[in-house]
Amino acid sequence: MRQTDERGFALPAVIAVTTLLFTLVTFVAALAVRSHEAGRLYEERMRVKYAAETGIAKMQQEWALGQRKQDTLLDVGGVTVYVQVEEKPDNALHVVATGYGEKGVQQTISALIDQKTLAIINWIGYHGNKKTEAPMEHSKRHLVLIGMMGTGKTTIGQAIAAQVPLPWKDTDQALVAKWGCSIADFFALYGEERFREEETQMLEACLAEPSLLLTTGGGIVLREQNRQLLAERAFVVHLDAEPEEIIRRLTQTNEERPLLKGDLRQRVYDIYEARRELYRFADVRVDTTGKSIDEMATAIVRAWQDHV
Numbered sequence: 134m135r136q137t138d139e140r141g142f143a144l145p146a147v148i149a150v151t152t153l154l155f156t157l158v159t160f161v162a163a164l165a166v167r168s169h170e171a172g173r174l175y176e177e178r179m180r181v182k183y184a185a186e187t188g189i190a191k192m193q194q195e196w197a198l199g200q201r202k203q204d205t206l207l208d209v210g211g212v213t214v215y216v217q218v219e220e221k222p223d224n225a226l227h228v229v230a231t232g233y234g235e236k237g238v239q240q241t242i243s244a245l246i247d248q249k250t251l252a253i254i255n256w257i258g259y260h261g262n263k264k265t266e267a268p269m270e271h272s273k274r275h276l277v278l279i280g281m282m283g284t285g286k287t288t289i290g291q292a293i294a295a296q297v298p299l300p301w302k303d304t305d306q307a308l309v310a311k312w313g314c315s316i317a318d319f320f321a322l323y324g325e326e327r328f329r330e331e332e333t334q335m336l337e338a339c340l341a342e343p344s345l346l347l348t349t350g351g352g353i354v355l356r357e358q359n360r361q362l363l364a365e366r367a368f369v370v371h372l373d374a375e376p377e378e379i380i381r382r383l384t385q386t387n388e389e390r391p392l393l394k395g396d397l398r399q400r401v402y403d404i405y406e407a408r409r410e411l412y413r414f415a416d417v418r419v420d421t422t423g424k425s426i427d428e429m430a431t432a433i434v435r436a437w438q439d440h441v
């Protein structure tokens with residue numbers, strides 16, 4: 134009887150002490166995990182902030198070399214940095230750099246820069262996870278990729294299509310579907326001028342739709358009329374790549390590109406040089422050299438989301 138009493142008393146006490154100990158250990162462990170996570174988040178914020186600042190410095194360097202002052206997507210040590218530039222009175226540039234890191238960390242820093250000397254007039258400040266002031270230009274309701282053959286418009290477009298709720302069209306693919314023959318065959322049958330006419334009509338039809346993700350043929354910028362239409366109605370991203378990288382990529386594909394027939398290297402260098410200025414009207418430029426398709430797609434989606 135006594136034994137039963139002792140057991141009856143001991144058991145609840147053991148359970149209570151064990152429960153208390155368990156709760157205490159769990160609490161301390163949770164605190165440790167949380168402070169470790171907070172530390173990691175703090176480190177990530179610092180890394181992204183530093184990348185955004187470096188992004189501004191990189192653009193200052195490029196502008197010093199004569200590069201056009203234009204919005205640009207950069208990769209700074211694995212952090213995507215979107216640098217937006219706005220002309221201000223008194224020869225000043227307002228430059229806003231947003232770095233996008235891991236764990237949803239986003240840091241923005243902005244500065245006023247003297248257009249002539251490229252010196253920083255003053256830093257405007259940092260803010261975390263805050264959208265930059267990019268007023269939506271409602272007429273620019275399409276997302277369009279332009280760029281030289283082989284810069285990845287179609288491939289990156291496909292990856293973007295999986296991330297944004299926009300219908301995706303590719304002018305080359307739409308033309309092939311319309312004609313029922315390849316671009317190379319169309320060129321052989323009707324020549325380049327007729328192709329350009331068809332391309333413009335297709336562009337007009339696409340831009341008349343409510344809102345599209347549109348990937349274009351490399352030569353869409355040849356016609357002034359097309360450049361104007363695009364500048365008015367689309368948020369235009371210029372995919373760029375070094376000619377050597379373009380040559381490497383195009384050597385690995387079987388797709389026939391009529392304008393590259395003959396000496397591929399020479400053709401790529403010639404066309405690149407001839408069109409270099411024609412791509413410059415884009416809202417954003419991005420260098421895809423050495424970058425993966427997914428990382429490009431994610432960076433462009435961010436720039437688009439900033440635009441809308």
Ligand SMILES: Nc1ncnc2c1ncn2[C@@H]1O[C@H](COP(=O)(O)OP(=O)(O)OP(=O)(O)O)[C@@H](O)[C@H]1O
Binds near residue numbers: 280282288350421
């Ligand atoms: N970032 C990249 N890294 C490595 N390879 C790539 C990259 N982007 C595209 N490629 C490859 O380069 C080739 C050409 O790409 P794609 O057809 O998308 O170019 P495009 O810009 O659409 O060319 P076009 O103007 O002729 O339509 C494909 O084989 C593609 O897989």
Ligand SMILES: O=C(O)C1=C[C@@H](O)[C@@H](O)[C@H](O)C1
Binds near residue numbers: 316390
């Ligand atoms: O750069 C160009 O002129 C071209 C690029 C391709 O996308 C096709 O539109 C066609 O081969 C012509």
Ligand SMILES: [Mg+2]
Binds near residue numbers: 305
């Ligand atoms: Mg293409």
